[in-house]
Amino acid sequence: MTEPTAKQIKDSKLYQQWGLSESEYDLISEKILKRLPNYTETGLYSVMWSEHCSYKNSKKVLRKMPNKSSRVLAGPGEDAGILDIGDGQAVVFKAESHNHPSAVEPYQGAATGVGGIIRDIFSMGAQPIALMNSLKFGPLDNGKTKHLVDEVVAGIGGYGNCIGLPTVGGEVSFEDCYENNPLVNAMCVGLLNKTDFKHGTASGNGNLIVYVGAKTGRDGIHGATFASDEFTDTKNKQRSAVQVGNPFIEKLLMDACVEIIDQHPDWVLGIQDMGAAGLVSSTAEMASKAGSGLVLNLDNVPQRETEMSAYEMMLSESQERMVLCIKPEFETEVLDFFKHFELDAVVIGHVTEDKQYKIYHQNKLVTDIPVDSLTEMVPEYDRSEVAPARIKADKDYHFMPVINSLSDTWLDMLQQPNIASKKHFYQTYDSQVRANTLVRPGSDAGVVRIRGTKKAIAMTNDSNSKYVYLNPFVGGQIAVMEAARNIVASGGLPIGLTDCLNYGNPENPEVFFELDKSVEGIASACEKLDTPVISGNVSLYNEYNDEAIYPSPMVGMVGLIENYDNVTTIAFKEAGDLIYLIGETADDFNGSEIQMLQEKQIKGDLRTLDLDQEKRHQELVLKAIQQGLITSAHDISEGGLAVALSEASFEKELGFEIKTDLTSTQLFSETQSRFIVTVKTSDKDKFESLGSEMHLLGQVIAEPEFKVTTKDDSVVIDAKKAAKNWKEAITCLMK
Known part of the structure; x- marks a missing residue:
């Protein structure tokens, strides 16, 4: 293929197909370069100025x-955030979305x-120690x-599984709005034995740039642009933008780099x-962060396809590749080191002081641009925002469930796809490889011990997008607080979080309102808990034929357990233990699972969240x-007290007997800031002396029955039937 000239690119507006607007192209050609960018340069700007790489719509x-x-x-x-956990150790974690690739090539999209x-x-x-994921799909009826x-x-x-890392938890949910726009958010947690971590920078005049890992092919070209575009009936089949992974090379690369x-x-x-935008983003970001320039020679890049152009090599998102900056005196040692791991490792360039980004291909200078123009000079947009019409229209709507039969409603709720057991999915994942997993999928949080210490790391990810759809600010707060409750219920102190912010088109004022207000909610909850947001990503333009997904911020939280003897799980342990409800219950049914069950839609507003009360209950x-x-x-x-009690009873096939002043409908209320806990009878007085916000509901019983007396009803439910409904619902739907 003959590449179009700079003038042909301008005249045909080819740059628009790559995601650059006319004003952005004019800024590059008239103000930054003061000339027309050539084919390769236009490609570099198109990926680096995409939302996926630049956050131009979301930085504010x-x-x-x-x-x-x-x-x-x-x-x-940085590539990931790092938190000090004492004793010279640190925990490292981040989450990433891979939504668009997973919609087009679900296996490779999720794997990569x-x-x-x-x-x-x-x-x-x-050293990576554990994986988690948050998945959202359309209904399971097609x-x-x-x-x-x-x-x-x-x-x-x-x-x-191939790379040998346990997947210790996650979440899966199903809503109509994700049918053509599934969300696949992956999270990884790692440990550093000391705090002298490596920054992603390329500094020092004359220092070398080394390419390590798999060879470069033509997969994933324009992946970053693809991730910053909307789907339509005609525009969602860009398979060339999806990368192809090889976990066996990644395992070698991981072991070698660590x-x-x-x-x-x-x-x-x-x-x-x-990662996103491949060789250009990694090298340009490393140089820009260090205030340096770079010269790259693409003839040295290991290639698995013939006659690759500079444009293709720079934009390829072939997987399992890293960039290192090293001192020239260690060149032989470094290259030999990676050769020992059977990995390609070659010098592809060097650091300069002139802050220019120069690329040579076949002895020609094909790019000569300011390195900061790719990273720091991206225009930042201040989008207009307006509250979605539905929020105003439904503000005074209060859904109240109608319960004709408490036992029938209870059993129906346990079969709802968002509530039913997800074992059908997570049994695919190896959750115990490396033999450090203390709590596997199915509890409130995954827990992994730190060898050689009494410490453990608790981790969870949460996102109830229905709440955010109804009230972005309160929904954002709930996402953080629900994650924190999961950490606390596992015995951990929440210490920080990562996020994946999944939304529709930010140029739509209603979508931007959802993004802005939910982030404000997240921020306010984080400040209350002293849990900083140390990493994350933004995934916008999740739309199909102009229909956006629910605003879906995913919160991935990490907690520290100082003594793994304190690790706690959701399962009732033995008959006779007392069951307490912590927190007050109100009629909170807007956005609830019982509203979806009975009305087949969600609407109404959410109650203001009392952050002080939430923190008090967690403490x-x-x-x-x-x-x-x-x-x-x-x-x-989700599903309220009835579902929480049921889930706690299933693992050891125990029952419970409770008596409460709550109404039958309030058993399904989704009021926030609540826990159920069990306490040995001998510890009753000691436990009750800790506060006044606990309510004794009853006790765990050996018989497989749910004996429930509410303010207005009394039922006995067969616990084995309830467990069958909960355990088999997803498997039945998947058939």
Whole structure:
């Protein structure tokens, strides 16, 4: 193919197909370069100025997030965030979305999402220890969705299992709005033994740029642009933009990078993953962060396809590749080191002082632009925002369930896809490889011990997008607080979070309102808990034929357990234990699972969240766990108290007998800030002395029955039938 000239690109407006607007192209050609960019240069700007790489529509909003605390060692701007956990150790974590690729090629889209997030962790010098995921799909009543779900789950399991990392938790939910726009958010957590981590920078005049890992092919070209575009009936089949993963090469790359940073820290000055926008983003960002320039020679890049152009090599998102900055005197040692791991490692350039980004291909200078023009000179947009019409229209709507039969409603709720057991999916994942997993999928949080210490790391990810749809601010707060309750119920202190912000088109004022207000909600909850947002990503333009998904911020939270004897799970432990409800229950049914069950839609507003009360309840539960007073703990979320009690009973096939002043409908209320906990009878007085916000409901019983007396009804439900409904619902739907 003959590449079009700079003038042909301008005249045909080819740049618009690559995602650059006319005003952006004019800014590049008239103000920055003062000449027309050539084919390769236009390609570089198109990916680096995409929303996926530049956050040009979301930077203003992201600055509202708190990202400092006494624990923060590295925050936003690095490949992953790092928190100090004491004793010379740190926890490293991040989440990434791979939504568009997973919609088009679900297996590879999900697999490469996992591969990319693992690289973000070990590029910091950390050893990855666990994976999680947050998945959202359309309803399970059509074949297309079932195929998507099967392939995404297989891709996640296939990559994580092959590389030897446990998947210890996550969430899966189903709503109409995700039918053509599934969300696949992957999270990885790692450990650093000491705090001298590596930054993703390329500094020092004459220092070398080394390419390590798999060869470069033509897969994933324009992946970043593709991720920043909307789907329509005619525009969602861009398979060439999807990368192809190889977990076996990634395993070699991971082991090599962790070892070289640990054992030869003086060899490596900087390291970064080649993620979105491949070679251009990694090298340009490394140079820009260091205030340096770069010269690259693409003839040295290992290629797996013939006659690749400079444009193709720079924009390829082939997987399992890293960039290192090293001192020239260690060149032989570094290249030999990676050769020992059977990995390609070659010098492809060097650092300069002139802040220019120069690329040579076949002995020709094909790019000569200011490096900061790719990273720092991107226009930042201040989008207009307006509250969605539905919020005003439905403000005074209050849904109240109608319950003709408490036992029938209870059993129906346990079969709802968003509530039913997700074991059908997570049994695909190896959750115990590496033998450090203390709590596997199915509890409130995954927990992994830190070998050689009494510490453990609790991790969870949460996003109830229905709440955010109804009230973005309160919904954002709930996402953080629900994640924190999951950490606390597992015995952990929440210490920080990452996020994936999944929304529609930010140029739509209603969508931008959802983004802005939900981030404000997230920020306010984080400030209350002192849990900084230390990493994350933004995924916008999640639309199909101009119909946006629900605003879907995913919160991935990490907690510290100082003594793994305090690890707590949701399962009732033995008959005779007392069951307590912590927190007050009101008629909170807007956006609830019972509203979806009975009305087949969600509408109405959410109650203001009392952040002080929320924090008080979390502190009460954590204190009781640390004092050894609690035998099980579970946060109350989707489906309310009835569902939480049921889930706690299933693992050990126990029953419960409760008597409450709540009405039968309030058993399904989704009022926030609540837990159920169990306490040994001998610890009753000690536990009750900790506060006044606990209500004794009843006790765990050996018989497999739910004996429930409410203010207006009394029922006995067969626990085995309830468990069957809950355990088999998804499997039945998937058939």
